[in-house]
Amino acid sequence: LKEFRPTEPYLFLYEHDTLNISAHVLNSQVYPIWTYSYLLALIPVFLLTDLVLYKPMVMIESLSYIVVWSLLVFGSTVFAQQVILRLYGFPMVEVFYGWATATEIAYFAYIYVKVSRDNFKK
Numbered sequence: 001l002k003e004f005r006p007t008e009p010y011l012f013l014y015e016h017d018t019l020n021i022s023a024h025v026l027n028s029q030v031y032p033i034w035t036y037s038y039l040l041a042l043i044p045v046f047l048l049t050d051l052v053l054y055k056p057m058v059m060i061e062s063l064s065y066i067v068v069w070s071l072l073v074f075g076s077t078v079f080a081q082q083v084i085l086r087l088y089g090f091p092m093v094e095v096f097y098g099w100a101t102a103t104e105i106a107y108f109a110y111i112y113v114k115v116s117r118d119n120f121k122k
Contacts, residue, residue: 002107007069014072030091037098042105049106054113057106064100068093 007014015021021030049057071093075084084092 011072019077030094033091033094034098034101037095038102039098041099041102045102045105049109054106054110057103058110061100061103061107064096064103067096068100071096 012026015026015030016023045057071084074080075093
């Protein structure tokens with residue numbers, strides 16, 4: 001149920017058609033923010049996952065996804081996106097999306113902590 005995200009493939013179309021953001025702006029200014037925030041988030045995620053264990057990281061992932069989809073749903077007007085862009089200087093949706101996708105590593109690794117090694121296939 002966690003991986004069921006029917007809207008994710010249509011994010012580009014939503015931002016391009018509904019929010020009237022050009023494809024050039026999306027590909028050159030918006031989506032690179034996600035790439036760099038994902039890269040920067042991986043470092044603390046790798047270091048903190050074993051320190052604080054996995055549940056806090058899964059909670060950070062969940063909260064980040066809640067923020068992402070809340071900003072997309074409630075900040076769906078061009079004006080709201082412009083206000084967010086002017087306040088922070090970059091699209092906050094992409095920053096939180098980078099954190100959410102980076103902390104997915106803890107979610108997928110959590111199964112190896114909970115299942116004993118005897119159950120692994122050799």
